[in-house]
Structure formats: C-alpha cells, structure tokens
Amino acid sequence: MTIFLQVQINIVLSILLFILLGHSYSNINRKKITNRLVIWIIGLTWVTLILETLSVLLNSPNLRQFIVLHKLVNIIGFIVTPTILFLGYIFSKEWANRYQKEKIKVNNILLLPLIINGIGTLISHNGGGIFHVSNENIYERGPLFFILPCVSYTYFAYNLYFIYKHRKKFTNAELVIFSSFNIIPALFTSIQLKYSAYLTTWTSTAIIIVIGYIFILNDQAYRDSLTGLENRLSYDKYTQNIGYKKLSKLFAVYIDIDGLKTINDQYGHYEGDEAIKAFASLLHESFPVRQKKLIRLGGDEFLILLERQPIEKVVTYIQNLTQCVETYNNKGEKPFRLSFSYGMAGYTKAYKSIYQLLEYADQLMYLQKQNRKNRL
Missing domain, CATH: 1.20.1070 (Rhopdopsin 7-helix transmembrane proteins)
Structure with a gap:
C-alpha cells in the first residue's frame, strides 16, 4: 500500500x-x-x-x-x-x-x-x-x-x-x-x-x-423520548417480525398507571410527565432480565414482553414492581402516589397470533382496573 x-x-x-x-x-x-x-x-x-x-x-x-x-x-x-x-x-x-x-x-x-x-x-x-x-x-x-x-x-x-x-x-x-x-x-x-x-x-x-x-x-x-423505553414503532417492528420459536415462549404484561389524569389535573402536566418517567424507571428496576422489551405504547400505557421466562419468574417481577412502587410512594418525594393495573398472559396454541395474546392481556388489565374502581 x-x-x-x-x-x-x-x-x-x-x-x-x-x-x-x-x-x-x-x-x-x-x-x-x-x-x-x-x-x-x-x-x-x-x-x-x-x-x-x-x-x-x-x-x-x-x-x-x-x-x-x-x-x-x-x-x-x-x-x-x-x-x-x-x-x-x-x-x-x-x-x-x-x-x-x-x-x-x-x-x-x-x-x-x-x-x-x-x-x-x-x-x-x-x-x-x-x-x-x-x-x-x-x-x-x-x-x-x-x-x-x-x-x-x-x-x-x-x-x-x-x-x-x-x-x-x-x-x-x-x-x-x-x-x-x-x-x-x-x-x-x-x-x-x-x-x-x-x-x-x-x-x-x-x-x-x-x-x-x-x-x-x-x-x-425506537425509543420513547420521555422515558427512554422502547416506543410504538419498536412494538410494531417486534410484532411484525416475531418468529414462532420466540412466540411459543412469550409472556406479555400490559400495564396502565392508575389516575394519571387526576395527577395532571391536580398538579399539572409537568408532574404527570414526572410520574410517567418515575414509573418507567421502576419498570427497569423491577424486571432485571436481558431478554425483555419494555415499551411505552403511549400516554399511561406500557407493555412488557418477556421471552423464555417461566411463569414463576414473571410473577416475581410483577411483585418486584409492586414493592418498588410502594417504596417510591413511602418516600413521599412527590405530592402524588403511583399505582398501576396490569394484565398478564402467556402464549399457548389457543392463540392464533401474537395480537390475540396481547389483546387478552389488555382485557385482563382493564378488568383489574375496573374492579379497583368498583371497590373504591
């Protein structure tokens, strides 16, 4: 040369x-x-x-x-x-x-x-x-x-x-x-x-x-600008390209922050954004596994996709999130308190596609949210 x-x-x-x-x-x-x-x-x-x-x-x-x-x-x-x-x-x-x-x-x-x-x-x-x-x-x-x-x-x-x-x-x-x-x-x-x-x-x-x-x-x-989580574009790419081998070992957890509109109305949209960012940080802390996708679908809705995880582990991660949220609330650093509703579903042959799995998890989440409102 x-x-x-x-x-x-x-x-x-x-x-x-x-x-x-x-x-x-x-x-x-x-x-x-x-x-x-x-x-x-x-x-x-x-x-x-x-x-x-x-x-x-x-x-x-x-x-x-x-x-x-x-x-x-x-x-x-x-x-x-x-x-x-x-x-x-x-x-x-x-x-x-x-x-x-x-x-x-x-x-x-x-x-x-x-x-x-x-x-x-x-x-x-x-x-x-x-x-x-x-x-x-x-x-x-x-x-x-x-x-x-x-x-x-x-x-x-x-x-x-x-x-x-x-x-x-x-x-x-x-x-x-x-x-x-x-x-x-x-x-x-x-x-x-x-x-x-x-x-x-x-x-x-x-x-x-x-x-x-x-x-x-x-x-x-493929990142949400507010939270750093993956965004809906990432979600669309994942659902369009997922193969059967991954699908057969997939758990989906739909999560919705309770009362975000109330936080926005009482404390302003800045504090509402702070609540979303704080919750996103708690998601990272609560799901310490590499093969995951933490997605903010928009507003106060989140989706966690976990591959090759037994149901016991998934339940443990959700318990971790519950504990992390409780710890965050007890610190009293913000005037609001965080809470969430969720729906969890694992893929079986009964589902014809990933969209049916995600739809079922979404339904479970809204059912839990409605039950909480009825109890209140």
Missing part, C-alpha cells in the same frame, strides 16, 4: 466523519450526556485522522522548514489518541447508567495512563520521549514509544472488562457493537505497531464509529 493510497483513505474517512460530526451536532439531543460523548468521540477521531495525514505528508527531508509543525502535529496526535479511548469507556459507563438510580462511578485511576502518556509525549519535543523527529524531518519511534500502546491496550482491556462486568445492563446487540468498538481497533492497532507503514488504527476506528453512530441513531428511533 503506497503512502499516496493511505493518505487518500484517510482523507475520504475524514470527510465522512466531518459529515457525521455536522449531522450529530445538528440532529441529536445534546442534552443527553451519551450524545455529547458521541459528538466528542467523532470530533476527536476526525482531528486525529487529519493529524495522521499531516504527519505522513510532512515526513520528508524536502519539508525541513516545517519541522516544528511536524513535531506539533505528532504531539497533539499522541495526546488525543488515548483520550478518545478514555471517552469510549465513559460512553459505555453512561450508556449502562441510562436507567439506573445508583450511578456507576468513574474509575479515577484510569486518568493516570492519560497523564503518563501526556508527559511522555511532551518530552518528545527534545527527542527523548514517545517519538522523535530528526533534523532531516523524519519521524521515528522514541525510546518511550512503548507507553502509548501500553496505555491504549489498558483502555481496550478495561472497557471490555467493564462491558462484561455490567453485561446485564446491555442488550445482545449492544454487547456486540460496544465490544467491537474495542476489539477491532485493538487488532488493527497491533498491525500498525508491527508494520508502521500501514495506517490501520484510525481507519478501522473511523469505520467502527460510523457503524456505531448508525446503531445509536437506530436505537433512538
């Missing part, structure tokens, strides 16, 4: 990331910390690709007048590189934290590799650090070059460890995508470490970021 071809690839990917950067800044909700991290990761990767391209173009005895610029380009590049990997860890943490009351704390010890790498990079100006630019304006790896791969693989390994440790907070698709963020760049980094002529690290990273961004946009399209 010639230098000219490598530069071309970097330029093409830089243009693509620049477009993504503009799209992400203009179209995703920047109030969410995960989205802000995505913008930073895309932006810094774009900067790194530009810096790598400049470093390759400046690496020539014919451009000795730019030796200071050549050193500066490499200094900034070597400082930014592990910063992107650290932000990748923060992104994984925040993604896992999206619906959790007890937040996962940042492991501050992970700042130490950034500091060590920064010191090693800054002393490279005089040729004794991570890299060296000779008087002939030729880039060389310095005596402390080992610091950068050690720092990089520390972040790769720790992020994979974090994802595995908190795997129950990720869906199967998220586990694959987020693991790939680390595994694929790590593999291509090893190629560039062995064969420095091949610029594989940031080209592979850029491609993975593009794939990850598409995944995030797709995820947001």
Whole structure:
C-alpha cells in the first residue's frame, strides 16, 4: 500500500466523519450526556485522522522548514489518541447508567495512563520521549514509544472488562457493537505497531464509529423520548417480525398507571410527565432480565414482553414492581402516589397470533382496573 493510497483513505474517512460530526451536532439531543460523548468521540477521531495525514505528508527531508509543525502535529496526535479511548469507556459507563438510580462511578485511576502518556509525549519535543523527529524531518519511534500502546491496550482491556462486568445492563446487540468498538481497533492497532507503514488504527476506528453512530441513531428511533423505553414503532417492528420459536415462549404484561389524569389535573402536566418517567424507571428496576422489551405504547400505557421466562419468574417481577412502587410512594418525594393495573398472559396454541395474546392481556388489565374502581 503506497503512502499516496493511505493518505487518500484517510482523507475520504475524514470527510465522512466531518459529515457525521455536522449531522450529530445538528440532529441529536445534546442534552443527553451519551450524545455529547458521541459528538466528542467523532470530533476527536476526525482531528486525529487529519493529524495522521499531516504527519505522513510532512515526513520528508524536502519539508525541513516545517519541522516544528511536524513535531506539533505528532504531539497533539499522541495526546488525543488515548483520550478518545478514555471517552469510549465513559460512553459505555453512561450508556449502562441510562436507567439506573445508583450511578456507576468513574474509575479515577484510569486518568493516570492519560497523564503518563501526556508527559511522555511532551518530552518528545527534545527527542527523548514517545517519538522523535530528526533534523532531516523524519519521524521515528522514541525510546518511550512503548507507553502509548501500553496505555491504549489498558483502555481496550478495561472497557471490555467493564462491558462484561455490567453485561446485564446491555442488550445482545449492544454487547456486540460496544465490544467491537474495542476489539477491532485493538487488532488493527497491533498491525500498525508491527508494520508502521500501514495506517490501520484510525481507519478501522473511523469505520467502527460510523457503524456505531448508525446503531445509536437506530436505537433512538425506537425509543420513547420521555422515558427512554422502547416506543410504538419498536412494538410494531417486534410484532411484525416475531418468529414462532420466540412466540411459543412469550409472556406479555400490559400495564396502565392508575389516575394519571387526576395527577395532571391536580398538579399539572409537568408532574404527570414526572410520574410517567418515575414509573418507567421502576419498570427497569423491577424486571432485571436481558431478554425483555419494555415499551411505552403511549400516554399511561406500557407493555412488557418477556421471552423464555417461566411463569414463576414473571410473577416475581410483577411483585418486584409492586414493592418498588410502594417504596417510591413511602418516600413521599412527590405530592402524588403511583399505582398501576396490569394484565398478564402467556402464549399457548389457543392463540392464533401474537395480537390475540396481547389483546387478552389488555382485557385482563382493564378488568383489574375496573374492579379497583368498583371497590373504591
């Protein structure tokens, strides 16, 4: 692969990331910390690709007048590189934290590799650090070059460890995508470490970021903006594509918040939204299983779909929800109290389709709600 071809690839990917950067800044909700991290990761990767391209173009005895610029380009590049990997860890943490009351704390010890790498990079100006630019304006790896791969693989390994440790907070698709963020760049980094002529690290990273961004946009399209639960679009997709094997091991739980209209009338629609968000959070807390779909159908109606769960487990999860709601009410943090009605149904051969199963669960929920009103 010639230098000219490598530069071309970097330029093409830089243009693509620049477009993504503009799209992400203009179209995703920047109030969410995960989205802000995505913008930073895309932006810094774009900067790194530009810096790598400049470093390759400046690496020539014919451009000795730019030796200071050549050193500066490499200094900034070597400082930014592990910063992107650290932000990748923060992104994984925040993604896992999206619906959790007890937040996962940042492991501050992970700042130490950034500091060590920064010191090693800054002393490279005089040729004794991570890299060296000779008087002939030729880039060389310095005596402390080992610091950068050690720092990089520390972040790769720790992020994979974090994802595995908190795997129950990720869906199967998220586990694959987020693991790939680390595994694929790590593999291509090893190629560039062995064969420095091949610029594989940031080209592979850029491609993975593009794939990850598409995944995030797709995820947001199927999310309810108020609660973060899956929305009706996700529900429609699931019901249209579910196969018999999943259907034969499916439980559906329809849930309706009692008295939401009263909350809206007495305390205002803001508190009504707060009630919906609080209940959604309790749903996440009460159903700690990966193979589930928590869906807000609209208003105060929710649907939980559980695959491959015995009825005893489903009953336990509903009991968990009842207890969580009671605990929430006893805290008295809000002027209103939460309560809910539900209907639960498991698939049998008596149902001709998933829609009949869901309709029956819906009927059971309204029957329970009506019985409660009659008792009151």
